Amino acid sequence: xxxxxxxxxxxxxxxxxxQAASDGYIAEASRADDSARxxxxxxxxxxxYELEELCDAVGWSRRPVRKVRKAIQHSxxxxxxxxxxxxxxxxxxxxxxxxxxxxxxxIWDVVVHPDFQGQGLGKALMKQLIKKLRSEDxxxxxxxxxxxxxxxxxxxxxxxxxxxxKGMFWYPD
Amino acid sequence: xxxxxxxxxxxxxxxxxxQAASDGYIAEASRADDSARxxxxxxxxxxxYELEELCDAVGWSRRPVRKVRKAIQHSxxxxxxxxxxxxxxxxxxxxxxxxxxxxxxxIWDVVVHPDFQGQGLGKALMKQLIKKLRSEDxxxxxxxxxxxxxxxxxxxxxxxxxxxxKGMFWYPD
Numbered sequence: 001x002x003x004x005x006x007x008x009x010x011x012x013x014x015x016x017x018x019q020a021a022s023d024g025y026i027a028e029a030s031r032a033d034d035s036a037r038x039x040x041x042x043x044x045x046x047x048x049y050e051l052e053e054l055c056d057a058v059g060w061s062r063r064p065v066r067k068v069r070k071a072i073q074h075s076x077x078x079x080x081x082x083x084x085x086x087x088x089x090x091x092x093x094x095x096x097x098x099x100x101x102x103x104x105x106x107i108w109d110v111v112v113h114p115d116f117q118g119q120g121l122g123k124a125l126m127k128q129l130i131k132k133l134r135s136e137d138x139x140x141x142x143x144x145x146x147x148x149x150x151x152x153x154x155x156x157x158x159x160x161x162x163x164x165x166k167g168m169f170w171y172p173d
Numbered sequence: 174x175x176x177x178x179x180x181x182x183x184x185x186x187x188x189x190x191x192q193a194a195s196d197g198y199i200a201e202a203s204r205a206d207d208s209a210r211x212x213x214x215x216x217x218x219x220x221x222y223e224l225e226e227l228c229d230a231v232g233w234s235r236r237p238v239r240k241v242r243k244a245i246q247h248s249x250x251x252x253x254x255x256x257x258x259x260x261x262x263x264x265x266x267x268x269x270x271x272x273x274x275x276x277x278x279x280i281w282d283v284v285v286h287p288d289f290q291g292q293g294l295g296k297a298l299m300k301q302l303i304k305k306l307r308s309e310d311x312x313x314x315x316x317x318x319x320x321x322x323x324x325x326x327x328x329x330x331x332x333x334x335x336x337x338x339k340g341m342f343w344y345p346d
Contacts, residue, residue: 063276067275067276068275070273070274070275071273071274071275071276071277072273073274074249074272074273074274074275075273076247096273098271098272098273098277098279099247099271100243100244100245100247100248100269100271100281101243101244101246101247102240102241102243102244102247103236103240103244103281104244104271104279104281106271106277106279106315108273108276108277130343134345140342141342141343142279142317142340142341142342142343143340143341143343144315144338144339144340144341145338145339145341146336146337146338147336147337147338147339150339150341153341154341156343157343157344157345158341158342158343158344159341159342159343159344160339160340160341161339161340162342162344163319163320164319164320165317165318165319165320165340165342166317166318166320166323166333166334166340167315167316167317167333167334167338167339167340167341168315168316168317168318168323168326168327168331168332168333168340169313169314169315169331169332169335169338170303170314170315170316170329170330170331170332171330171331171332171335172307172330
């Protein structure tokens with residue numbers, strides 16, 4: 001903490017972007033020493049092998065690139081997080097949501113590279129995602145949280161089993 | 174139970190359809206006395222006021238028709254259930270799912286008219302929905318169940334909080 005000039009507690013960019021980062025650019029922060037900056041994007045033109053590397057880094061099982069491409073294409077919203085140092089840009093976070101574009105959204109595949117965890121960036125990524133969903137008038141934002149991240153989501157305002165509603169998964173016989 | 178010739182325990186039609194019920198026709202059953210039949214459809218051309226009536230009948234809060242139309246349009250799959258008596262067709266059940274078309278689907282808005290509850294038709298509707306999702310190679314079928322329907326879904330093979338995964342809802346501050 002304190003590593004970044006802004007912890008993205010608001011979703012405003014901390015400064016005017018120095019350059020058009022990419023289509024879908026939504027916010028950024030610079031390191032305290034200006035050696036790097038982090039920005040968020042809703043652009044879906046992602047190198048899927050770079051995404052695979054990111055998912056590998058947190059130990060997720062590999063998934064067919066063809067299916068990942070399809071899932072991204074048919075997600076309602078994709079928010080990525082990038083570190084930029086000079087002209088070098090590195091994918092350091094990813095998240096996406098499915099939705100009916102009207103009432104409900106469900107968040108999937110939230111990942112932050114281990115090198116960038118513990119700095120408030122996961123929270124910042126989620127705040128960007130939630131803000132975008134709310135701006136699209138989605139009232140019901142949901143997710144399924146693994147046990148070790150339930151507290152992370154709780155801090156962001158997520159409530160587990162509200163009014164006894166249970167998350168359920170179908171398993172084939 | 175025993176009211177219908179078939180409880181749709183398989184998703185096969187119990188007989189050859191006597192007429193093209195509608196686009197998206199997927200299965201049917203006839204009453205034991207042949208006075209009526211029930212069929213399922215994935216066709217989305219639904220009278221939204223008839224759907225509203227169905228939702229009213231189970232006491233759901235009204236939602237703007239404009240948003241319901243958008244939600245149906247952007248759902249991955251809609252499965253409806255109809256009773257047909259002679260030329261009269263009545264909407265008696267509804268369900269839909271959002272999806273990324275690749276990995277995950279989430280089921281929303283499952284409703285069966287009270288006059289048709291307790292006859293195995295809700296289960297039949299869900300089985301049609303799950304079968305269609307599985308045929309599209311969706312491996313992760315999820316939902317959020319109100320407390321009074323958790324057992325209903327459990328009987329269909331849904332598991333709550335598997336491996337400690339928690340369903341969570343975001344609430345604005």
